[in-house]
Amino acid sequence: MGYRITGDIGKQKVSMTYTVVRGGGVIAAFYGVTMLDAKKAAIPEPVVKAQLERIASAKG
Numbered sequence: 001m002g003y004r005i006t007g008d009i010g011k012q013k014v015s016m017t018y019t020v021v022r023g024g025g026v027i028a029a030f031y032g033v034t035m036l037d038a039k040k041a042a043i044p045e046p047v048v049k050a051q052l053e054r055i056a057s058a059k060g
Contacts, residue, residue, distance in 0.1 A: 015041040019048055026055055
């Protein structure tokens with residue numbers, strides 16, 4: 001599941017993205033934030049996939 005929210009820090013808008021994945025008994029959450037370019041707040045899909053592969057190999 002993924003979602004994006006916009007928060008306020010002082011008078012500046014901040015774009016934040018979350019990706020949450022469940023695999024078996026493991027829940028992994030990925031969080032991205034930027035104050036400069038809202039399009040760059042997302043965690044790239046290849047990064048999420050690589051991390052999920054590492055989690056899967058670590059749990060045996």
